[in-house]
Amino acid sequence: MRRWNGWIDEGAEPPAVASGAVRLLEAEIGPGAPPRDATLGEVVASLGASALADEAGLSIDPVDRIRHARGQSLPDWIALRSGRLGRVPDAIVRPATSGDVRGILELGRRRGAALIPFGGGTSVVGGVMPDLDDDRPSIVVATELLTGLHGLDETSGLATFGAGTLGPDVEAALGPHGLTLGHLPQSWERSTIGGWVATRSAGQQSLGFGRIEELFAGGRLEAPAGSMVLPPHPASAAGPDLRQLVLGSEGRFGILTETIVRVGPKPRVEAVPSWVLGEWPRAVDAARDIARARLPLSMVRLSTPIETATTLALAGEGRGVRALRAYLRFRRVGPEPCLLLVAASGDEKLVELAVREVGSIVRRHGGTGIGGSPGRQWLRSRFQVPDLRDALWELGYAIDTLETAVDWSRLPDLAADLGRTLRHGLDDVGERVHAFSHLSHVYPSGSSLYATYVFRLAADPDETLDRWRRLKDAASEVIVRHGGTISHQHGVGRDHRRWLAGEKGELGLGVLRDVSARLDPDRMMNPGVLLTDARDERSGRR
Incomplete structure (x- = not known):
């Protein structure tokens, strides 16, 4: 069971933060002051x-x-x-x-x-x-009892799950049949298949397996106004696709009880080779060329120079890291190296061909191959990264993420402006921010941009919240100004609601409100999430 006020399991110790990473944070933003957290007993007593x-x-x-x-x-x-x-x-x-x-x-x-x-x-x-x-x-x-594999049509590649089924249980049910959904968001171990649909989730390897909107074939939504059954047609021209209304609805239209998803054979081979490129502009060009090559890849992940340096600091000073640093010096890789991880999944010959072609593209942009060790380490630890939130909190640091997606022509300016805005977002209160980012999902026309930022906790929780709000608001304004989506994979919730009109337009938001009113006439479903409500508008609350 997850602890009541964090991410790690109840009773578990947070992971140790590498000494190099602690030194990096202390140098960049100053030493943290561990907070005094309320106990569960104290919160219960005040309830x-x-x-x-x-x-x-x-x-x-x-x-x-x-x-x-x-x-x-x-x-x-x-x-x-x-x-x-x-x-x-x-x-x-x-x-x-x-x-x-x-x-x-x-x-x-x-x-x-x-x-x-x-x-x-x-x-x-x-x-x-x-x-x-x-x-x-x-x-x-x-939804923790709405679980399990309810039906499997292996001929059609369709699996029906209770909407509350957790990620590991989805794969455990499909594994004996040699099948996989392949949807692996970073929260995979703790998130549900219904939640993925409700928030339009993207898995880490969605490039090959598909985002959840490509995998969601149908299901059942229980709305206050009635039941909506969504048949899993392979394709249809019978008017607008109602599945698209359920995707990303975040509980405003009803409760998803069953999900029908498209599954496929489990890949026989998976490789995650890595390269380093000497400068960010050429690295972005390489990622774009890889995306446009339409190779059978499941992931392309490119870290900025600051994220690459942070990743190496988190890895510690073991023999492998020292050898990598020495190799990069020997190859005279530029002063601001960018780490590129690529995943290829499928038959052995197809994977080998894809990796070879990626290597050819990367070399044309001045990149250097560094083998499979960084990729294997990423595979081992990819679902453990959120555990660092608990560890950093106990050292006196807050860590948060935000993400967007934008076309390739706007990406360089957005990435530069977003990083600059986050790093200087608390200058006026005398605090510094360590911010870094990576491209996590690439497309032929553009890419996502996933940013992480760390700042010091204040003695007063309200001040910590104010620091977060300053950074979140400033970053969101930058994203909108550069034409990015307010969310590529996390959803809208309350935190992004203010900026939704800029993306959907007032008429578009009106359509969504009309749908909500039809399915939920008493406005009982998850009020305050995704959409403003009528009384919010009367009071001016956005």
Whole structure:
């Protein structure tokens, strides 16, 4: 079980942070001051009584309510660690069938309650918390019993899962059949297949296996207005595709209870070779050429010089890292090397051919191959990286991420402006920020840009929250100004809602509100997420 106020398992120790990484942070932004976190007992003692009665099927246990009060955004962490939660859900309910969900929707209508779908609780954009400005009772609908493989059509390559099935359980169910979904976001170990659909998730190897919108074939949505069954047609010209309304709806239109996904044979071979390029502009050109070559790759990941240096610092000073540094000096790689990881998955000959062609492209841009060791290390640790949030917090540092996607012609300016904005975003309060980024998903016409930033925790949690808000707002404005999407893979939640109109337009937002009103006439589903509500607009809250 995940700890109540962090990412790692309850009772587990955070991973050790390499001494080189600590020295880097101390040099870049100063030494951190470990905070004094509230204990679970203190938070329980401060919790108000539930507005709902303890009736059959509803849990009003204080610890249960606290564990389902927030997700994994940095504001969520600040609230949990400080014990300043504000509102918490009044009850938790755990349906096991679509019929149970229909009963819960009726219960919510009868009680005048708001309902909050809760899968793995891994939202990093404020997507699974009670609306602080909504005075109705709130019920979290936890999907942890809506699990398992319900059906498998191996001939068609279609698998039906309960929407609450966790990532590892999806692959464990498909593995004996020689199949895979291949959708592996960084939160894979703790997130659910229904959550991936609801947030339009992208897996780390979506280049080869497809983003979730390519994998989602159909399913069942239980909305307050009724049930919506989405058949898994391979293709259809019968009007607009209603599946696209469910994708990215973030619980505003109803609760997804079943998902039908497209699965395929598990790759026989997977290789993750790596290269280093001497300067960022040529590295971006290489990534673009690889994307346009349309090779059978599952991932292209290119780190900026600052992220490359940070990655090496996190790796420590072992023999392998020392040998790599010596090799780069011997090959006279530029002073600001950029690490490129590429994954190829499939039959052995196809993988070999793809890797060879990537190597040819990289060499044309002055890159140097450094073997498979960095890629193997990335494979071993890719789902453990979020554990560093717990470790850095205990050293007195906050870490957060944001992401976008933009066309290739705008990417260089956006990357430079975003990094500069984050690094200098707290200058006026005398604080520094360590910020770095990488291209995590490439496309023929553009790329995602995934940024990580670290800053010191303040003694006052409200000041830490203010520092985050300054950085988040400034970075989001930069993204919009350069024509990027406000989210490539994390979703909208509350944290990105202010900037959605710039991307969808007021008419587009109006269409989404109309759909929401049709499916949820009492506005009970996840209020405050994705869309502003009518009373928000009257009060001017965006």
